[in-house]
Amino acid sequence: MTPRKTCPACGGSDLRALYHLPAIPSQSVVLLDTREEAVAYPKGELTLTLCQGCGFMFNATFDAGLVDYSSTTEESQHFSGTFNRFAKDLAAEIAGRQDLDGRLILEIGCGKGDFLEELVDITGAQALGVDPGFIPERLPGAAGRRIRFLREYFDPDRIKETPDLIVCRHTLEHIPEVGRFMEDVMAVTHGRDDVQVMFETPDAARVLAEGAFWDIYHEHCSYFTLGCHARLFRAAGLNVTKSYLAYGDQYIIQYAEPGQGEPHAEERDLETTLALAEAFPARIAETRAFWLDKVQAAHSAGRATAIWGGGSKAVAFLTTNGLGAEIGHVIDINLHKQGKYLPGTGHVVSAPAALAADPPDTVIVMNPVYVEEIRTALADMELRPEIVAL
Numbered sequence: 001m002t003p004r005k006t007c008p009a010c011g012g013s014d015l016r017a018l019y020h021l022p023a024i025p026s027q028s029v030v031l032l033d034t035r036e037e038a039v040a041y042p043k044g045e046l047t048l049t050l051c052q053g054c055g056f057m058f059n060a061t062f063d064a065g066l067v068d069y070s071s072t073t074e075e076s077q078h079f080s081g082t083f084n085r086f087a088k089d090l091a092a093e094i095a096g097r098q099d100l101d102g103r104l105i106l107e108i109g110c111g112k113g114d115f116l117e118e119l120v121d122i123t124g125a126q127a128l129g130v131d132p133g134f135i136p137e138r139l140p141g142a143a144g145r146r147i148r149f150l151r152e153y154f155d156p157d158r159i160k161e162t163p164d165l166i167v168c169r170h171t172l173e174h175i176p177e178v179g180r181f182m183e184d185v186m187a188v189t190h191g192r193d194d195v196q197v198m199f200e201t202p203d204a205a206r207v208l209a210e211g212a213f214w215d216i217y218h219e220h221c222s223y224f225t226l227g228c229h230a231r232l233f234r235a236a237g238l239n240v241t242k243s244y245l246a247y248g249d250q251y252i253i254q255y256a257e258p259g260q261g262e263p264h265a266e267e268r269d270l271e272t273t274l275a276l277a278e279a280f281p282a283r284i285a286e287t288r289a290f291w292l293d294k295v296q297a298a299h300s301a302g303r304a305t306a307i308w309g310g311g312s313k314a315v316a317f318l319t320t321n322g323l324g325a326e327i328g329h330v331i332d333i334n335l336h337k338q339g340k341y342l343p344g345t346g347h348v349v350s351a352p353a354a355l356a357a358d359p360p361d362t363v364i365v366m367n368p369v370y371v372e373e374i375r376t377a378l379a380d381m382e383l384r385p386e387i388v389a390l
């Protein structure tokens with residue numbers, strides 16, 4: 001595929017390719033019913049590219065035709081106590097910033113609706129959720145409880161009422177045309193300047209600094225630092241009112257409201273981003289080699305390695321390094337994932353109990369924020385393997 005030649009965030013053309021993977025699963029949160037389907041899952045090309053003008057990074061060979069969010073995807077993390085506490089705290093923070101009682105919240109990319117339900121419970125607001133992957137049966141209490149859903153892609157022409165709060169979590173990284181998307185977001189404010197906006201998006205500065213190859217996948221076509229997130233907001237006519245990193249510094253949280261203000265302090269990170277990008281090709285080669293060596297050495301020595309976390313990080317971890325039999329089990333506590341197969345390598349996702357029957361020597365935790373939760377779950381099964389986190 002011919003790489004894109006202009007930046008989707010600022011339109012600039014001073015681009016630099018940082019990392020290339022010729023063929024990786026086109027979507028990594030899909031669930032497949034058989035190993036054959038999983039191994040044969042369509043592949044896409046990844047060319048992580050930096051715009052040296054604005055610090056935005058994107059997959060210049062992203063193929064939107066390979067991605068369908070109305071298919072069977074499973075992105076919900078609400079089976080984890082750690083994640084639920086984070087979501088509850090975030091909902092409380094939002095409720096503390098704005099009186100939403102009787103007001104309207106719009107969530108773009110609401111997934112299965114868990115967070116919107118939390119927000120409605122805590123604020124007394126009405127809500128509208130938009131997501132092509134919404135599954136009505138998964139939120140049985142929602143109907144009649146002041147939440148409505150549009151099971152479709154976000155289209156501003158479909159939103160007739162002006163929301164008082166627009167929430168958009170873990171969605172922007174899936175949008176190729178981020179500049180145009182922000183215009184669509186602004187369109188639903190219908191010119192009102194008191195609409196509040198809250199976005200949560202993975203932080204790519206950490207991905208660059210850590211050489212976190214497990215966080216780079218085909219359908220994540222857009223990558224932000226705090227600064228370029230703020231720049232994108234300002235270009236769209238939004239002033240950033242609060243900005244920080246959350247969830248073990250993995251997620252950017254940015255609040256904004258319509259306005260034409262001065263550049264936010266966060267926007268001064270361009271030089272840092274360029275320096276991180278400069279070091280990134282060597283850094284990612286190093287992390288890939290480290291994990292490949294560790295897993296292969298264990299396998300050669302007859303020691304069993306399991307992965308805990310059957311989401312997109314696991315898919316990227318396995319497929320980027322071409323791991324197969326070296327990983328005995330992939331564990332996930334999400335009941336909807338268990339018994340399903342991961343695209344690419346075709347590993348089956350099992351419940352934690354699979355480890356009781358076949359104890360591992362090492363468990364690689366796909367997200368460090370879950371280490372204590374997982375250590376407890378393993379101890380409850382009287383298992384004490386080495387636990388290492390990405």
Ligand SMILES: [Zn+2]
Binds near residue numbers: 007008009051054056
């Ligand atoms: Zn740019």
